[in-house]
Amino acid sequence: MFLFVGVPIGGIGGTIGRGFRGEFSRYHLKPGIYSYTTVEANEFIVTIKDAADVTLFQSTLSTYKRSNKILSSWKQRLDASKCKYTGLYPRAWTEYDLSDYGIKLICRQVSPVIPHNYKDSSLPCAVFIWNIENISNEERKVTIAFTFKNGMSDLTSKSTPCSTQSFSYLDSSGVTLRNYIEKMPCTYALAAKLKDNMNVSKCLYFNPTSDGAEPWNQLYDDGNFSDLTKTETDEVYDEVGCGIAVQVKVAPGAVEEPEMCLVWDMPIVSFPEGVTKYNKFYTKYFGVEKAALKIVNHALRNYKDWELAIYKWQEPVLNDAELPDWYKAALFNETYFISDGGTVWFTLGEEESERLPVTDPRQKYGRFGYLEGHEYRMYNTYDVHFYASFALAMNWPNLQKSMQYDFKDYVFLEDHHRQRMWYDGKFAQRKIKNSVPHDSGDSNGDPFVLINVYPVHDVSEWKDLNSKFVLQVLRDYKLTMKFEDGSFGKQYLEDMYKACHVVMQKSMTFDTDHDGLIENSGFPDQTYDAWIMTGSSAYCGGLWLAALYAMVVIARELNKNEDENMYAGILEKAKTAFEDKLWNGKFYNFDCSKLASSVMADQLCGHWYLRCSGFEYEVFPKSNVESALNTIFENNVMRYKNGTSGAVNGYIFEKEIDTTALQSEEVWTGVTYSLASCMIYENLNSKAWKTIGGMVNLLTNRIGLAFETPEALGFKHYRSVGYMRPLSIWAVQLAWESQRKNSALKPTFPIEDMVEKPA
Structure with a gap:
């Protein structure tokens, strides 16, 4: 190495x-x-x-x-x-x-x-x-x-x-x-x-x-x-x-x-x-x-x-003869970012502690924050944390819970300060009420107080953030059911529900043609913030479908029958529109523009998150999922450097790398891990290991970027070392354990051996 x-x-x-x-x-x-x-x-x-x-x-x-x-x-x-x-x-x-x-x-x-x-x-x-x-x-x-x-x-x-x-x-x-x-x-x-x-x-x-x-x-x-x-x-x-x-x-x-x-x-x-x-x-x-x-x-x-506790955590993985050795090392070594991600972890101040109810998890577990990257100094960048959060949810779930309560509160905040956006020079309000913010603030400013400092776009118009909040709520609820250090339980759903509901209502305003499916606005209005999506898109549309289904499940759990029926009705309309607008028989089109033929590596992101939450094909048909994954593997993985460098974000079907944007021609390490996780859920194990194996070899053995994994790998360069998103490798482990144990809800290891002793 x-x-x-x-x-x-x-x-x-x-x-x-x-x-x-x-x-x-x-x-x-x-x-x-x-x-x-x-x-x-x-x-x-x-x-x-x-x-x-x-x-x-x-x-x-x-x-x-x-x-x-x-x-x-x-x-x-x-x-x-x-x-x-x-x-x-x-x-x-x-x-x-x-x-x-x-x-x-x-x-x-x-x-x-x-x-x-x-x-x-x-x-x-x-x-x-x-x-x-x-x-x-x-x-x-x-x-x-x-x-x-x-x-x-x-x-x-x-x-x-x-x-x-x-x-x-x-x-x-x-x-x-x-x-x-x-x-x-x-x-x-x-x-x-x-x-x-x-x-x-x-x-x-x-x-x-x-x-x-x-x-x-x-x-x-x-x-x-x-x-x-x-x-x-x-x-x-x-x-x-x-x-x-x-x-x-x-x-x-x-x-x-x-x-x-x-x-x-x-x-x-x-x-x-x-x-x-x-x-x-x-x-x-x-x-x-x-x-x-x-x-x-x-x-x-x-x-x-x-x-001894570290050994018991790692031993089931290290002794699993069916896992590649390089993956075993990558799984734990990518976890470095939990502590070395510009991370802060605080107790609550006296005033805030008095204001919050005693049942609020922040009372016991404090406030957690980590940077988007060593070079990107925003805390808890939420569109990226969506991928990285598996490392917390599976290993320190109460830190994930604490962060979710912060973002739940942020949803209702409003900041009328107007700032000029770098993308188009227009002014936008820093924080719109009833929307999920981009981040918890700037490490060189006043984070956790002055939030939403991302200066490039008006993130209140982003099409992925609200869906990602709802999906994390459902994932956390399902994933922690068997954890002995505390299931989040229905109280978590109760506490999150109002925020989930209002951000979904906000997102409904993005459905401009009233077919149940949201549309992108022709600017980079999602985590791929230099890659334009126009009209309905596989990425944001798929996340929206998954979030609608999540709301159906959450409302059902809370006996909110009227809301359940409402979201179920919108979901059925949206599923039809998604299929009609974007499915081409082999994969989901990138969007509804002339760039539709680009095969996006992350097109099944919504389906992947539902799989990680214990669901199967309630939203996305199995035949579509299998066809799309095989198409991604053949184009984005194998046609890109012969499968030795991960999955390129965009590939013009059976032709060439999509060079329409910087980010379309990059490999995103965290997205490649999430793609492999999705493949394992669909029993495409050999393709999953091929997808990430070449990338891990490149990172560790060829360019020496272990313990500072970058966000992006270009054809001859890399960008943003020490980045949050690669923590999504823990979703690979979640998928593997689900496949081995036929359950996505079991813990990674015997937690009773690991919980802290009373002080």
């Missing part, structure tokens, strides 16, 4: 990136904004001594190219060909073959990202377990040092103070580094678990912009830090580095395991243009004051339970 980056560290709500070469980079500590600097002072160092205390080897445990402008005394002496990296989110393993010095070393990196466990999954920490094996015939003394500096770049602001302090707390010992990230207090804690046969030493200060000779030489000479420090408590308006070192004697043939932990306690954050201060979700359990050491203790005492 060819990589640029590796498995990030940290739970849900703020991460630090790790490169596969050992880098600490791609910091997401400032909410919604990334810093891509590789911080050279943030490093692991190994020192190997023989029984006579002679140093045999010392090196940083990284192989990336250092600048040598700073810390020039820190030497990289590893042979990269003797190092091996394995990433299976949320864990990673780095193997260092130091056989020439009698040692084999493995670092196991563990982050607390655990399905159905909301307490531990919120923690800003990672544990590093060092497996040190002595393969020589003599005793070895091995030191693993861990250094870290203030801020999240090599040169940080000198306008705010920082300070370090030594600590010993219960079973751990280490150093805290108090500093500020964009004027927000943050405490780093480096800690090691205390063991009788291991010595923990500390460096309270080194200058990370110097040559680094002093701490380096101390490790080389003694295998320990000598409490190198300016002062223990004085504040410094400058760059500050600190570190810990664990030294252990390893007998011939023996194995020792030092355990280290990194915590970044940043309990209260805000956004650049917002006045609201938010408490991170973990403060619900650990408080807003001096939580770092409590998290250290919790992590070092519980990481083995985390690993």
Whole structure:
């Protein structure tokens, strides 16, 4: 596998990136904004001594190219060909073959990202377990040092103070580094678990912009830090580095395991243009004051339970002999975006908590947000979340539920502020009442307060958003029925119904010819926001049919007989119009324009969502579905790069790539996953694996974009790395489990083994 980056560290709500070469980079500590600097002072160092205390080897445990402008005394002496990296989110393993010095070393990196466990999954920490094996015939003394500096770049602001302090707390010992990230207090804690046969030493200060000779030489000479420090408590308006070192004697043939932990306690954050201060979700359990050491203790005492829970989550997939190995890796590694998607997770503020009923899920599970992409700084972009939401609904369903309650409330909001649209220069009201917004706000603005910041089109006229809200409500209700951490139940439907009803009424105004089927307006009025649909379209029309059926089901569940009959009547009219206008005998036409012959990879999106909700052919005829899928496979998959790069969005039937728009000639990774899911529901397994197999190989083995999967792949380029939509790979797993178990409603794994223990 060819990589640029590796498995990030940290739970849900703020991460630090790790490169596969050992880098600490791609910091997401400032909410919604990334810093891509590789911080050279943030490093692991190994020192190997023989029984006579002679140093045999010392090196940083990284192989990336250092600048040598700073810390020039820190030497990289590893042979990269003797190092091996394995990433299976949320864990990673780095193997260092130091056989020439009698040692084999493995670092196991563990982050607390655990399905159905909301307490531990919120923690800003990672544990590093060092497996040190002595393969020589003599005793070895091995030191693993861990250094870290203030801020999240090599040169940080000198306008705010920082300070370090030594600590010993219960079973751990280490150093805290108090500093500020964009004027927000943050405490780093480096800690090691205390063991009788291991010595923990500390460096309270080194200058990370110097040559680094002093701490380096101390490790080389003694295998320990000598409490190198300016002062223990004085504040410094400058760059500050600190570190810990664990030294252990390893007998011939023996194995020792030092355990280290990194915590970044940043309990209260805000956004650049917002006045609201938010408490991170973990403060619900650990408080807003001096939580770092409590998290250290919790992590070092519980990481083995985390690993067991992660194993039980992944084991059914990894041991399924019928699944391709590349898919097993992709399923879990695509999940990185849950924590590393510019993600934030907050408790409710006191005022909002008092306003909402006690039964509101946000009271217990807080507010969750993730970016559309690392380069697209809108939170919870809803047309894209529609695809990505399977990762939440299947693994952290109460975060999905929390978000749905936010969007339910957003439906009724109105913002009269008018903004100029980039597409046509016209002014539009920011938020129209009784419509689903595009997003929860800008990470550089005031998100969750100022919503709907997408500036390209008037999204109140988009034809997919309202349908997608209704379909998610039904999917969530059906999917969670068997979850032991809480079915959403009919109360969820009751709470959502008014919002569903009013947005469907809004969408009915898009039916300009009164045949029951909505029409697109001749501008990019849906998630393909640079691809024009005119008149009735396969994509938006199909979503509308599915949403009408969803309303029939929901109304029936709630005994709203009049509404059920109304929606059923509209659905029957719309089904006839959809068939008459768009079905050509082989596939559904793209729309009603001269571009109708374009085969759209996503034309069965509405049918796919109903399948994921446990339904079959109540809306779309089986023969049509099978014919359309086979046509898509033959055109969009096999005629595009011989089936090696996923499904191109548009393909002129049996002719060529549809080049009428940028997005028609792209492969969308998340759409390709959803297409494969739909194929599996229709028992087209070999075609499904072919559809996504080439794309996964391209992403991981050819262009190295694991852990930053892009939205789009062009013929010779890619666009928007680190994107939300590829989380739709979890719909592939849902389809697979449905096929294996003949039920789309069963959980992914035995949840009773995974739910969090009472606080």
